[in-house]
Amino acid sequence: MSELKYKRVLLKVSGEALAGEAGRGLNFDVIDSVCDVIARCCKEGVQVGIVVGGGNIWRGLKDGKGMRERTRADHMGMLATAINCLALADVLEQKGVDVRVQTAIEMRSIAEPYIRSRAIRHLEKGRVVIFGCGTGNPYFSTDTAAVLRAAEIDADIILLAKNVDGVYSADPKQDPNAVKYDVISYDDVLAQHLGVMDTTATSLSMDNNIPVILFALKDPENILRVVRGEKIGTVVQN
Numbered sequence: 001m002s003e004l005k006y007k008r009v010l011l012k013v014s015g016e017a018l019a020g021e022a023g024r025g026l027n028f029d030v031i032d033s034v035c036d037v038i039a040r041c042c043k044e045g046v047q048v049g050i051v052v053g054g055g056n057i058w059r060g061l062k063d064g065k066g067m068r069e070r071t072r073a074d075h076m077g078m079l080a081t082a083i084n085c086l087a088l089a090d091v092l093e094q095k096g097v098d099v100r101v102q103t104a105i106e107m108r109s110i111a112e113p114y115i116r117s118r119a120i121r122h123l124e125k126g127r128v129v130i131f132g133c134g135t136g137n138p139y140f141s142t143d144t145a146a147v148l149r150a151a152e153i154d155a156d157i158i159l160l161a162k163n164v165d166g167v168y169s170a171d172p173k174q175d176p177n178a179v180k181y182d183v184i185s186y187d188d189v190l191a192q193h194l195g196v197m198d199t200t201a202t203s204l205s206m207d208n209n210i211p212v213i214l215f216a217l218k219d220p221e222n223i224l225r226v227v228r229g230e231k232i233g234t235v236v237q238n
Contacts, residue, residue, distance in 0.1 A: 005229030008047040008123060010150035011038070011159045012143065015056035015084055017217040024056055026087055034161075035091040037220040038128065042097055046227050047123040049153055050130045051146040052088060054080030074138035078105055081142060085132035086110065098127040104136030104145070116152045123153065143201035151208045158205065158212045159226055160197070165216035166234035167196050183235045196236055211237040 013034065020027030041048055057080035058064075064073040082103055089099045100122045101111040111132060112118065122129045134145040143160075150158045167189070170178040186206035189196050196202060196214055205212055215222045215233025222232050 004044060004046060004227055006156040006227045008155050009157050009159050009227060010049045010051065010146055010155040011161060012051045012146035013161050013217065015053035017161060017163055018084060019056035031087060031091050034220045035088065035095055037223045038092060039095045039097050041224055041227055042126060042128060048128045049123060049149060049155065050128065051142055051149055052081050052084040053142040054084060057083060071138040078133040081134060082132040085130045088130055092128060099130065100127050101130045101132060104133040120153055141198050141201060143197040144204060147201045147205045147210065150210050158210055159223060160212050160214040161217035162214060167194055167214055181234050186236060186238060189236055206238060209238055211235060
């Protein structure tokens with residue numbers, strides 16, 4: 001068994017990443033491969049909390065072009081994250097992983113309400129805790145929810161699993177000269193307006209001194225490599 005660099009992690013998975021190449025809906029081949037690696041992390045002793053986005057189902061006002069009310073559109077997005085949470089929980093349980101889903105909006109018939117002390121107790125018992133419905137408030141992204149939950153559960157690191165393999169000086173799809181950073185500070189991310197997380201999430205992570213590693217979920221093995229301390233993606237830190 002390899003030595004672990006991080007004991008308790010908060011894994012943020014974008015909804016789009018769970019959709020695979022289609023970009024929308026749920027790709028259970030992708031979910032299965034991600035859950036395989038999460039299960040292996042648990043067997044090695046990593047305590048895993050997960051925040052899932054909902055962009056594969058609903059992107060707020062970006063999808064609700066006929067909607068006027070941002071709050072309602074964001075609430076729909078929170079429900080989308082709950083669907084993704086239940087899908088992840090089901091696949092993890094099939095692999096023998098003990099899972100609890102906690103939601104910031106109460107829906108007691110399908111999930112526990114989010115309670116910090118209970119979440120930490122689950123983690124200490126080796127259970128994966130999946131946090132749904134973002135922060136429970138409109139106008140805040142699931143990236144902000146990930147940082148908030150990471151701070152609350154005293155996570156060692158935030159693992160930001162997206163469709164890009166690191167932080168670049170510009171959009172690598174638009175600019176062939178874009179440079180990938182191995183390490184970058186929060187101050188530089190904010191000053192250069194780099195799309196790691198939204199500014200609220202970035203500031204919250206900086207204020208609480210929680211490092212973030214952004215890497216591509218295309219190869220789920222990256223999750224295990226990161227917790228073992230391998231240099232993957234980009235580290236964002238103070």
